[in-house]
Amino acid sequence: MYGGDEVSAMVIDLGSHTCKAGYAGEDAPKAVFPSVVGAIDQMEVDDTEKTENNSGSAVDSKNTVRTLDSEKAKGKRKLFVGSQALGFRRDHMEVLSPIKDGVVVDWDMVDNIWDHAFRECLLIDPKEHPMLLAEPSSNTQQQRERTAELMFEKYKVPALFLAKNAVLTSFASGRATSLVVDCGGGSTTVAPVHDGYVLQKAVASSAIGGEYLSDCLLKSLESKGIMIKPRFSFKRKETRPGEFQTVDMDFPNTTESYRLYSQRVISSDIKECVCRAPDTPYDESAYSNIPMTPYELPDGQTIEIGSDRFKIPDILFNPSLVQTIPGMDNFAEIAPSVRGLPQMVIDSINRCDVDIRRELFSSILLAGGTASMQQLKERLEKDLLEESPQAARVKVLASGNATERRFSVWIGGSILASLGSFQQMWFSKAEYEEHGASYIQRKCP
Amino acid sequence: MANAASGMAVEDDCKLRFLELKAKRSYRFIVFKIEQQQVVVEKLGEPNESYEDFAASLPANECRYAVYDYDFTTTENFQRSKIFFVAWSPDIAKVRHKMVYASSKDRFKRELDGIQFELQATDPSEMSLDIVKGRAN
Numbered sequence: 001m002y003g004g005d006e007v008s009a010m011v012i013d014l015g016s017h018t019c020k021a022g023y024a025g026e027d028a029p030k031a032v033f034p035s036v037v038g039a040i041d042q043m044e045v046d047d048t049e050k051t052e053n054n055s056g057s058a059v060d061s062k063n064t065v066r067t068l069d070s071e072k073a074k075g076k077r078k079l080f081v082g083s084q085a086l087g088f089r090r091d092h093m094e095v096l097s098p099i100k101d102g103v104v105v106d107w108d109m110v111d112n113i114w115d116h117a118f119r120e121c122l123l124i125d126p127k128e129h130p131m132l133l134a135e136p137s138s139n140t141q142q143q144r145e146r147t148a149e150l151m152f153e154k155y156k157v158p159a160l161f162l163a164k165n166a167v168l169t170s171f172a173s174g175r176a177t178s179l180v181v182d183c184g185g186g187s188t189t190v191a192p193v194h195d196g197y198v199l200q201k202a203v204a205s206s207a208i209g210g211e212y213l214s215d216c217l218l219k220s221l222e223s224k225g226i227m228i229k230p231r232f233s234f235k236r237k238e239t240r241p242g243e244f245q246t247v248d249m250d251f252p253n254t255t256e257s258y259r260l261y262s263q264r265v266i267s268s269d270i271k272e273c274v275c276r277a278p279d280t281p282y283d284e285s286a287y288s289n290i291p292m293t294p295y296e297l298p299d300g301q302t303i304e305i306g307s308d309r310f311k312i313p314d315i316l317f318n319p320s321l322v323q324t325i326p327g328m329d330n331f332a333e334i335a336p337s338v339r340g341l342p343q344m345v346i347d348s349i350n351r352c353d354v355d356i357r358r359e360l361f362s363s364i365l366l367a368g369g370t371a372s373m374q375q376l377k378e379r380l381e382k383d384l385l386e387e388s389p390q391a392a393r394v395k396v397l398a399s400g401n402a403t404e405r406r407f408s409v410w411i412g413g414s415i416l417a418s419l420g421s422f423q424q425m426w427f428s429k430a431e432y433e434e435h436g437a438s439y440i441q442r443k444c445p
Numbered sequence: 446m447a448n449a450a451s452g453m454a455v456e457d458d459c460k461l462r463f464l465e466l467k468a469k470r471s472y473r474f475i476v477f478k479i480e481q482q483q484v485v486v487e488k489l490g491e492p493n494e495s496y497e498d499f500a501a502s503l504p505a506n507e508c509r510y511a512v513y514d515y516d517f518t519t520t521e522n523f524q525r526s527k528i529f530f531v532a533w534s535p536d537i538a539k540v541r542h543k544m545v546y547a548s549s550k551d552r553f554k555r556e557l558d559g560i561q562f563e564l565q566a567t568d569p570s571e572m573s574l575d576i577v578k579g580r581a582n
Contacts, residue, residue, distance in 0.1 A: 161449075163449040164449065167448050167449045171449065171547035171548045172540055172543060172547075173543060174508060174534030174535075174543030174546060174567065175532075175547055176547045176548075176550045177565060195550070195554075196449065196450060196548070196550075196551045198448070363567075397536075397567075404540065411540060415540065415541050415544040415545070416451060419451050419482075419545065420482045421451050421454065421483075421549075422452050425450065425451075425452045444448065445448050
């Protein structure tokens with residue numbers, strides 16, 4: 001048992017797209033930054049001196065304790081974490097994600113992300129704060145033990161808790177039983193929660209998340225001849241009041257992944273500004289004459305977006321639409337595992353016990369960043385009404401508050417970790433030392 | 446133990462009152478609330494109170510737990526009674542309350558032995574008498 005003194009806990013939700021971190025008890029996370037990192041292989045680059053001056057939060061992975069990382073192969077590289085460090089273009093910097101299919105594949109990067117959150121964003125000493133981490137439903141035993149080891153051995157945290165993100169979302173909306181539809185950045189996951197347990201065998205996920213939609217939008221615009229210039233590739237200055245001049249810059253050593261990262265920042269903003277889920281399945285001919293919506297790109301050119309406003313969100317419902325977008329070649333790879341959102345919901349419910357299906361249909365919770373898409377909730381509810389069994393009473397719920405929708409997992413963790421009664425639930429350092437990392441399975445089932 | 450349970454304690458009075466409802470049928474319903482890190486009894490319903498009285502004792506903007514002893518006649522004309530549990534969590538309640546009640550429910554329900562079915566309701570329509578009837582049979 002953790003003594004539960006007055007030092008407040010930290011809550012971290014490391015998603016596939018964004019990392020949310022902050023103090024337990026607050027309404028929203030203090031630090032929100034990309035969960036991708038920039039990496040430069042030290043072998044290739046000699047002039048690291050130059051980049052060092054500009055790196056606000058560069059962490060030299062050579063110096064970090066690597067007791068846990070056995071993979072020495074990718075040893076010498078320099079990692080850049082945080083929106084600021086990533087916003088600055090560097091030669092040969094690749095943008096990599098530590099998470100694949102919702103599960104951590106590169107612990108070195110995760111380590112750096114946590115470190116950035118503690119020391120750069122929150123300015124805390126992890127030794128003093130219990131940590132509540134949100135974990136994906138699909139996390140394996142090894143992953144959880146690894147997390148516990150890293151937290152206790154390296155950061156020396158006094159106590160730890162791993163909470164399932166679907167459970168946190170469900171609880172934060174006042175339900176112990178619900179079907180959580182988490183439309184995140186990197187993927188979409190449908191997870192049934194019953195009395196606080198995730199029903200693992202019925203969890204469904206697909207690779208189509210917000211980021212995938214942004215990519216589709218990017219490619220679709222490119223096919224129409226609209227090139228989105230990444231922010232680093234030009235300089236814009238005011239020649240006379242109200243008049244701007246854009247000068248293109250050329251950086252031949254920029255990596256393809258960094259270029260894509262910078263373009264995605266823009267295309268996801270376009271998506272958030274103009275896209276809206278259509279009320280009925282997207283139909284090319286019906287939407288050919290809709291009015292165009294203007295959007296001003298960072299380089300000053302104004303583009304007009306027409307049917308893509310509706311077509312892109314509809315990919316969530318009908319993934320095969322991707323085939324009509326030139327340039328989205330990787331669809332063939334993910335195609336077998338991908339289904340539309342309503343189908344995922346129904347399949348997931350059908351894999352649950354008959355007795356709870358009715359209850360799941362009546363409490364479908366929409367959460368995650370992409371859930372803020374306009375009309376997404378209404379469309380999902382409509383499609384489900386059509387495809388669900390007659391007797392079922394379909395109800396899709398989403399918090400009216402955009403912050404709560406986007407950060408529902410973090411908010412749930414924040415409240416939980418700040419409850420007085422929860423202080424006895426932590427997996428404490430003493431317990432870790434006595435029972436080892438595998439005890440996490442008992443303490444945080 | 447469910448994942449992310451709050452560890453909220455349950456006052457003994459809750460269990461005693463529930464036993465009285467179950468064995469002696471001294472109450473029609475009991476409303477519970479969470480106060481100072483434990484679940485306590487908020488209101489006891491007399492045996493002659495109706496379902497409307499019960500529904501009216503759940504506040505519109507705050508979460509509660511409740512049990513109700515529901516009498517009904519089966520299709521074969523038998524008099525039966527079933528005890529059901531309601532997790533009341535209106536949408537307009539504070540997130541903090543919703544989280545506290547949802548994360549404490551599993552533990553609390555385990556303390557009450559003899560609940561036959563359970564409803565989670567976020568607005569009055571989700572716990573209407575029709576729904577109760579449907580679940581009881």
